[in-house]
Structure formats: structure tokens, C-alpha cells
Amino acid sequence: MTRNTTRTTTPNRPRVDLRGRYSLMPALTFAELRMLGRRKVVLAVALFLPMMLVGLSYLGQRPETMEQWGATLGVYFMYALMMTPYMSTATQLSSRRDTLVYKRLRTTELDGAELIAASLLAVAALGLVQMLLMLAVFLVAGAPAPDNLPLVLLGVFLGLLLAPILGTFIVSVTRNHERVMFTMMPLLILAVIGARLLDYPVEIIAWLAILVPLVPAADLIAKGWGGAGAGLQTLPVPVSPAVADIVLLVGWTTLAIFVTTRTWRWEPRS
Amino acid sequence: MSTPPLTGPAVEVDGLCYSYGPYQAVKDVSLRAGRGKVFALLGTNGAGKTTSLELIQGYRRPDEGHIRVLGLDPFRDRRALRRRTGFMLQEAGFLTEMTVREMTRLWSSISGRIDDVESALERVDLSHRAEVRLDKLSGGEKRRLDIALAVWGSPELVVLDEPTTGLDPESRRGLWSLVEELRSNGSTIILTTHYLEEAETLADDLAIMHQGRVAVAGTKREVLASYPASITARVPDEVVHRLPAVSGNRTLKRLPESSGHLLRIETSALQADLTLLLNWAEHQQVTLTDLHAQAATLENLFHAIRVEDERLSLDRRRNADVESRVKKDVTAP
Numbered sequence: 001m002t003r004n005t006t007r008t009t010t011p012n013r014p015r016v017d018l019r020g021r022y023s024l025m026p027a028l029t030f031a032e033l034r035m036l037g038r039r040k041v042v043l044a045v046a047l048f049l050p051m052m053l054v055g056l057s058y059l060g061q062r063p064e065t066m067e068q069w070g071a072t073l074g075v076y077f078m079y080a081l082m083m084t085p086y087m088s089t090a091t092q093l094s095s096r097r098d099t100l101v102y103k104r105l106r107t108t109e110l111d112g113a114e115l116i117a118a119s120l121l122a123v124a125a126l127g128l129v130q131m132l133l134m135l136a137v138f139l140v141a142g143a144p145a146p147d148n149l150p151l152v153l154l155g156v157f158l159g160l161l162l163a164p165i166l167g168t169f170i171v172s173v174t175r176n177h178e179r180v181m182f183t184m185m186p187l188l189i190l191a192v193i194g195a196r197l198l199d200y201p202v203e204i205i206a207w208l209a210i211l212v213p214l215v216p217a218a219d220l221i222a223k224g225w226g227g228a229g230a231g232l233q234t235l236p237v238p239v240s241p242a243v244a245d246i247v248l249l250v251g252w253t254t255l256a257i258f259v260t261t262r263t264w265r266w267e268p269r270s
Numbered sequence: 271m272s273t274p275p276l277t278g279p280a281v282e283v284d285g286l287c288y289s290y291g292p293y294q295a296v297k298d299v300s301l302r303a304g305r306g307k308v309f310a311l312l313g314t315n316g317a318g319k320t321t322s323l324e325l326i327q328g329y330r331r332p333d334e335g336h337i338r339v340l341g342l343d344p345f346r347d348r349r350a351l352r353r354r355t356g357f358m359l360q361e362a363g364f365l366t367e368m369t370v371r372e373m374t375r376l377w378s379s380i381s382g383r384i385d386d387v388e389s390a391l392e393r394v395d396l397s398h399r400a401e402v403r404l405d406k407l408s409g410g411e412k413r414r415l416d417i418a419l420a421v422w423g424s425p426e427l428v429v430l431d432e433p434t435t436g437l438d439p440e441s442r443r444g445l446w447s448l449v450e451e452l453r454s455n456g457s458t459i460i461l462t463t464h465y466l467e468e469a470e471t472l473a474d475d476l477a478i479m480h481q482g483r484v485a486v487a488g489t490k491r492e493v494l495a496s497y498p499a500s501i502t503a504r505v506p507d508e509v510v511h512r513l514p515a516v517s518g519n520r521t522l523k524r525l526p527e528s529s530g531h532l533l534r535i536e537t538s539a540l541q542a543d544l545t546l547l548l549n550w551a552e553h554q555q556v557t558l559t560d561l562h563a564q565a566a567t568l569e570n571l572f573h574a575i576r577v578e579d580e581r582l583s584l585d586r587r588r589n590a591d592v593e594s595r596v597k598k599d600v601t602a603p
Contacts, residue, residue: 027376027379028380035365096363099363101363103362104359107352107381108380108381109352109381110380111349266329
């Protein structure tokens with residue numbers, strides 16, 4: 001900052017940007033995407049996870065029937081949801097909060113919800129790319145075509161919506177970035193176990209499993225891919241399991257947003 | 271949202287209170303920052319300056335009191351104000367995966383104010399670092415980028431929270447020029463700083479906060495006039511009893527290991543008392559050695575406020591002790 005450079009550059013009167021508020025959030029989302037592209041670990045997980053899961057499915061017992069393929073793909077898609085949209089959101093948001101990036105961004109015209117949404121959209125976009133990649137890899141590896149593609153897409157969409165919101169919720173109840181590695185683990189473990197228990201012979205266990213957030217997404221994908229015979233078969237209420245999945249996913253999303261808006265802090269707790 | 275008036279103070283704060291749990295950080299603060307002026311908010315660490323600024327920015331909702339910024343409520347009308355105000359926070363992070371140029375481009379998209387990336391970087395002498403990632407910048411360079419983003423588009427109101435902390439002397443001078451230029455272009459600047467000479471150089475109006483309260487506020491002249499100027503001199507022993515009556519407060523201290531007394535006058539009429547003293551010395555044919563006259567400085571005032579506050583809190587503690595002892599005596603069997 002030298003004297004000769006400071007002399008002539010400030011304009012005579014304030015110039016206000018008239019482009020409108022709808023251009024603000026996309027600008028931040030694209031910036032977030034560019035930054036995600038520079039994080040090698042996040043990219044590596046997002047891109048190599050699908051290949052790794054295909055490899056795993058060959059190492060274990062290879063699915064043979066449509067139902068088995070559906071159940072396997074449901075579980076693997078849910079793993080991907082946990083690894084990228086959920087975990088990346090939690091680590092990214094907590095890191096941004098700890099380094100006071102949000103404090104700076106809040107001096108812009110963007111409001112708080114838009115700031116968070118911009119980050120979540122970028123992570124969800126990466127998650128979507130990962131899902132499409134997984135879809136392609138599994139089809140190439142011999143998976144049958146999905147029985148009900150709209151149901152698969154609905155499961156993916158609702159999962160991609162809920163996973164980043166759950167990541168945000170975890171940050172909202174976590175003191176700082178260091179602790180988020182621990183606080184995101186219980187949900188991760190429960191979801192991984194829950195998705196495996198959907199076709200467990202003891203009904204009550206399967207019913208409890210479907211209540212775990214994101215497990216209904218795995219069930220929807222399983223049913224969409226492998227037909228109605230895949231995933232959870234019965235419920236203690238007179239509702240079809242697919243409808244219950246949708247209701248549960250929407251319910252968890254609403255609840256997570258409700259709680260997060262009340263517990264969110266823009267700065268780390270000391 | 272009502273149409274904001276274009277006249278009146280840029281920032282108007284009345285009876286502001288804010289607490290963090292049981293700790294009251296801001297206590298009944300009232301301030302006015304006139305349009306097109308530089309207002310310095312001074313105070314010790316923990317005085318409540320940053321909390322007051324965060325309330326002015328609309329980050330927090332006050333527990334009590336009213337704030338109007340450019341005629342708007344900063345908490346309710348936050349978005350409208352963001353287009354017209356620039357903030358440099360004491361602590362705020364950058365998106366470190368970005369380069370300097372990318373960050374300024376992003377700012378151009380989301381700040382709500384228009385400026386030119388190249389001239390904004392040139393303004394803070396960062397053009398040559400435009401392609402460097404933000405995590406590779408030095409502390410001083412980050413601070414300069416902070417400044418560039420705060421004054422982006424020359425907003426009507428610029429809030430600078432300790433802007434020169436961590437800057438080298440030349441960059442500090444550069445910031446001072448920038449502040450003067452913004453003021454001459456009609457912007458209002460609110461500035462907090464620990465460098466009192468910075469406030470003395472730049473500020474039109476100022477307030478000194480201590481322990482959550484405004485201890486003194488007004489124009490720079492008014493604030494400095496609230497603290498007496500001082501005259502000190504060494505006076506020979508034989509004329510000490512003939513010293514003239516001055517309007518200020520006079521103290522005399524016998525100097526050990528040398529002859530004479532140290533005269534100290536604290537006065538609000540520096541010129542009159544100094545003239546009186548010099549005339550008296552000439553008339554008495556006395557030489558006043560080590561004569562020193564000094565107008566009040568912010569440093570004197572700052573120190574006096576702290577000392578006075580410490581004295582008051584000591585008194586309060588003593589009174590509380592006495593009260594508790596009296597209570598014990600009364601309740602004792």
C-alpha cells in the first residue's frame with residue numbers, strides 16, 4: 001500500500017451492484033466447487049470410492065438375483081452418501097467456521113441461509129457426480145438395469161438432500177473442527193449398520209434400522225433397483241415400505257433443518 | 271423497510287446493552303458518528319469495542335437500546351445495509367484455496383458493490399501477488415487484502431476494526447491516506463485502534479470505552495479538553511513561596527539530591543497559566559529550568575480513565591468488604 005497507488009483509485013461515490021440477489025449464491029457455489037476440485041483427498045474419495053465398492057462387491061459374494069443386486073447397490077449408494085455429502089459437509093463447514101471464513105462472508109450481501117446453501121449445493125453436486133459415476137461403473141460391472149429408475153432417482157435425490165443437511169446439523173451441535181471427527185461418527189456407524197440390517201430376519205431389528213436417517217434412502221434405491229422384493233419387506237403400520245421411506249426421509253430432512261436453524265453458531269464455541 | 275433518510279448521523283446508538291451470558295460486555299452505550307467523518311472508537315482490550323461494532327454491523331441483536339445505521343436497523347435491514355457498508359473485522363478468515371485475484375473476483379460477485387479487481391489490488395499494493403494462494407500470503411498482506419475488501423466500491427460507511435494491527439509503518443501510512451481519501455469522497459469511517467496517534471491523526475470525533483461503557487465522547491477537541499494540559503518546571507527554593515496563583519491545580523514536590531522544587535500545574539487554560547508563570551519568572555528574575563508545557567493527549571486521557579476506573583473499582587471492593595463485615599457483626603450471636 002504505497003502513497004502513489006492509494007491516491008487515485010477510490011471512486012468518487014459508492015457504486016452499488018444492481019445485478020440482483022439471485023446471482024450471489026451461484027457465484028459462491030461455483031467458487032466452492034472450484035475449491036472442492038483443489039482438495040485432493042475429497043476428490044480422491046469421491047472418484048475412487050465407486051471403483052473400490054465394485055471391487056468389494058466382487059471380493060465378497062457376488063449378487064446374483066435382482067433383489068440381491070438391489071440390496072447391495074442400496075447399501076453402497078448409502079456408503080457413498082455418507083462418505084462425500086455427509087462427511088465432506090461436516091468437515092468443510094466446521095473448518096470454515098473455525099477459521100472464521102463465515103464471519104467474513106457474512107459481511108457480504110449473502111444472508112446466512114444462502115451462505116450455507118451455497119456450500120451444501122457444491123457438495124451435493126460432487127455427490128451427484130459420484131453417484132452417476134457409481135451407476136456407470138456398476139452397470140459396466142454387470143449389474144442389471146434398475147427395475148424402477150424413478151424410485152432410484154428419488155432415493156438418490158432425497159439422500160443427496162438429507163446427507164449434507166445432516167452434516168450441517170452435526171456441525172451445529174459440535175464445539176469445533178477437532179471434535180467434528182468424533183461427533184459425525186455415531187450417525188455414520190449407525191447408518192452403515194442399519195443399511196445392512198434392512199433384510200434381517202428378525203423384523204423388529206429391520207424396523208429399527210429403517211428409522212436411522214439415510215437408511216430409508218438405501219431402502220428406496222434397493223427397491224428401485226431390485227424391485228419390491230429388495231430391502232425392507234414389512235412394517236408394523238399399514239403403509240408400504242417405499243412410502244414409509246419417503247415419509248421418513250422428508251421427516252428427517254425437516255427435523256434436521258429445524259434443529260440446525262436453532263443450534264447453528266457462526267463462530268466456534270470456546 | 272422504510273426509506274432511509276439521507277441526512278442525520280451515519281451511525282446513531284442509544285442506550286446499547288449486550289451480555290454474553292452473565293458477562294455484560296456493553297453497558298448503556300450511546301454514540302453518534304456524523305456523515306463524512308472519521309469516528310474513532312478507542313478502549314483497552316475487553317472494553318467492548320468489537321462487540322459494539324458487531325452490534326452496529328447487525329451480527330448480534332442488542333439486549334437493550336437502539337441502533338440506526340444510515341437510517342436503517344442493522345439487524346432487520348442487514349441485506350440492504352451490506353450494499354452500503356464495508357467491514358474490516360479484527361479477525362476473519364479467507365477461503366485459503368483461492369488466489370488473491372479469485373478472492374477479489376468472488377467479492378465482486380457477492381459484496382453487492384461494484385469495483386475493479388485490478389485497481390482494488392493496486393490500491394493496497396497487492397497487484398504483484400494476484401496469482402498467489404491466500405494461504406501463502408504474509409500476515410501483513412492478508413491485512414492489506416482485508417482492507418481492499420472492506421473499502422470495495424467505496425461504501426457510504428466503512429467500519430475498520432483495528433485495521434493497522436500487523437502492518438508495517440509504510441502500509442500504515444498508506445491506510446491513513448486511504449482513510450483520508452474515503453472521507454474526502456464522502457464516506458463515513460468508524461475506526462477502532464490501539465494506536466492513539468492514529469486516532470489523533472485521523473479522527474474527527476472519538477469515544478473512549480472502558481469496561482463496556484463510554485468513558486468520554488465528542489469531537490477530538492472536546493475530548494482532549496476534558497483532560498487538563500500540564501506545565502512542569504524546576505523552581506529555585508528561595509522563590510517557591512512567591513509562586514503566582516494560577517487557574518489550574520498546582521502541586522510542588524521537593525526534589526531530593528538537588529536544590530529546588532518540581533512544580534506541576536494541571537490546567538485547562540494552558541496558554542493563560544503559562545503566560546502568567548513566564549511573566550512571574552521574568553519579574554522575579556528567576557530561571558525556570560526543565561520547563562515543559564504539554565497539551566492534553568489521548569494517551570494522557572486514556573491513562574487517566576484507566577487509573578480512575580481502577581480507583582473506583584478498588585473503592586467498590588472496599589465498600590463491599592466493609593458491608594459484609596458489618597453484616598457479619600450484626601448477625602453474630
